[in-house]
Amino acid sequence: MRRLASALRSTPMAVYHHVRDKDELLGLVLEHVARGLPRPELPEQPRERLLAACTLMYRAFLDNPWVVPIVARGDLVGVSAVWVTEEIMAALVALGLDDQHAFRTHQTIWYFTAGQVMSAAHRPGATDGATGQTGEPAPHYVDVAMASRDPAEFPHLARLVGRSRHWEAEYRYADGLGHILDGALPRHDAADGATP
Amino acid sequence: MRRLASALRSTPMAVYHHVRDKDELLGLVLEHVARGLPRPELPEQPRERLLAACTLMYRAFLDNPWVVPIVARGDLVGVSAVWVTEEIMAALVALGLDDQHAFRTHQTIWYFTAGQVMSAAHRPGATDGATGQTGEPAPHYVDVAMASRDPAEFPHLARLVGRSRHWEAEYRYADGLGHILDGALPRHDAADGATP
DNA sequence: ACCTGAACACCGTTCAAGT
DNA sequence: ACCTGAACACCGTTCAAGT
Numbered sequence: 224m225r226r227l228a229s230a231l232r233s234t235p236m237a238v239y240h241h242v243r244d245k246d247e248l249l250g251l252v253l254e255h256v257a258r259g260l261p262r263p264e265l266p267e268q269p270r271e272r273l274l275a276a277c278t279l280m281y282r283a284f285l286d287n288p289w290v291v292p293i294v295a296r297g298d299l300v301g302v303s304a305v306w307v308t309e310e311i312m313a314a315l316v317a318l319g320l321d322d323q324h325a326f327r328t329h330q331t332i333w334y335f336t337a338g339q340v341m342s343a344a345h346r347p348g349a350t351d352g353a354t355g356q357t358g359e360p361a362p363h364y365v366d367v368a369m370a371s372r373d374p375a376e377f378p379h380l381a382r383l384v385g386r387s388r389h390w391e392a393e394y395r396y397a398d399g400l401g402h403i404l405d406g407a408l409p410r411h412d413a414a415d416g417a418t419p
Numbered sequence: 420m421r422r423l424a425s426a427l428r429s430t431p432m433a434v435y436h437h438v439r440d441k442d443e444l445l446g447l448v449l450e451h452v453a454r455g456l457p458r459p460e461l462p463e464q465p466r467e468r469l470l471a472a473c474t475l476m477y478r479a480f481l482d483n484p485w486v487v488p489i490v491a492r493g494d495l496v497g498v499s500a501v502w503v504t505e506e507i508m509a510a511l512v513a514l515g516l517d518d519q520h521a522f523r524t525h526q527t528i529w530y531f532t533a534g535q536v537m538s539a540a541h542r543p544g545a546t547d548g549a550t551g552q553t554g555e556p557a558p559h560y561v562d563v564a565m566a567s568r569d570p571a572e573f574p575h576l577a578r579l580v581g582r583s584r585h586w587e588a589e590y591r592y593a594d595g596l597g598h599i600l601d602g603a604l605p606r607h608d609a610a611d612g613a614t615p
Numbered sequence: 616a617c618c619t620g621a622a623c624a625c626c627g628t629t630c631a632a633g634t
Numbered sequence: 635a636c637c638t639g640a641a642c643a644c645c646g647t648t649c650a651a652g653t
Contacts, residue, residue, distance in 0.1 A: 224627060235627080237637055245627065295534075296541045297560055305564045305576060312575035322578055326586050331531065331595035338491075338534030345492045364493055368501045379508035380501060382518055390522050399527035399599070406601030420646060431646080433618055441646065 224248075250299045256287050257301030265310065270408075273314035274400065280307050281336050281396045288344035291337050319409045328407040335399055363388035420444075446495045452483050453497030461506065469510035470596065476503050477532050477592045484540035487533050515605045524603040531595055559584035
């Protein structure tokens with residue numbers, strides 16, 4: 224509130240004349256962000272449509288990671304962005320899930336998305352990618368942990384030392400999303416309806 | 420720091436004699452929580468073992484949701500809890516994944532876990548389950564959004580109105596985790612090694 | 616070695632008052 | 635209707651000083 228006020232070259236209290244409290248302000252900004260979400264043509268095929276809608280959601284949250292905790296709180300909704308949820312639900316139903324399973328899968332996708340955005344936001348070069356050089360690249364948590372542990376006691380972690388950081392950077396949202404969908408969607412075996 | 424100091428019936432500055440700054444303190448508390456993690460017997464079967472290890476991790480974070488943002492930051496590690504990661508990696512490898520895919524799947528699981536804990540922590544009756552009665556049960560975000568929208572425009576969301584809250588409460592960590600594993604692990608078809 | 620008080624630069628918010 | 639200043643109850647942290 225105080226920072227906003229000084230950015231507006233005003234006093235903190237002036238803000239309170241337009242807004243009840245910080246939560247109301249956050250709700251308004253959330254709605255503003257939701258309205259700014261681009262709505263491109265989505266693929267016709269349900270699975271590609273689903274991937275596109277989820278990736279759009281992911282990108283939007285990556286661009287505005289501060290909204291994640293607000294949305295996670297659950298009481299504030301970016302009403303202008305519910306079309307994304309509608310698209311995801313529609314695609315999940317088109318792919319063979321009933322309402323409840325579709326909703327459940329949507330929740331899994333949301334938790335995964337929220338978690339990844341939260342992790343990605345707190346990483347070097349998140350927003351300030353301009354600087355480029357960061358000296359030596361800060362050890363990964365696996366390397367930190369293994370530095371003071373017996374490799375023989377943690378053989379699988381030991382095998383990650385020096386490689387985990389690179390692999391984590393290489394991780395793509397579509398990787399995890401693909402796994403979730405592969406696990407949640409009904410399998411279409413070689414022949415459609417071969418097994419009733 | 421100030422709250423800690425007053426809880427200790429001391430001054431904020433006394434704390435700074437034992438600890439460099441708040442981050443060092445958080446690291447120490449994180450390590451303390453990690454050391455308090457129970458280490459029960461885990462099932463022998465890799466998949467059950469994996470589910471048990473992940474659920475243990477989930478429960479630990481649910482009990483201490485404030486550590487999630489700290490762990491997500493990535494620079495602080497609860498070294499005494501890395502055995503959970505070792506167990507997860509070991510089970511994933513035992514289930515047929517190579518190092519890189521196992522690590523990738525571990526990341527997916529972590530993102531999902533972090534996201535769900537973050538969502539669950541900010542829900543009514545999270546820690547104060549003792550109170551029990553909460554009057555009328557606060558509308559779900561689906562209901563909030565749909566209250567001001569045309570049901571015809573969002574048919575799939577409209578079908579969730581009044582049911583989504585219940586379904587969200589019914590959601591179990593094992594649901595999403597099961598989907599992730601089903602999608603990430605190699606399929607063992609009816610006959611082992613039938614298709615090379 | 617261990618602690619203190621005053622101070623600085625921050626928060627969100629209330630209250631009484633000004634135009 | 636719109637804004638202000640002073641104040642309250644908070645933060646993390648520095649600095650000089652006390653035992």
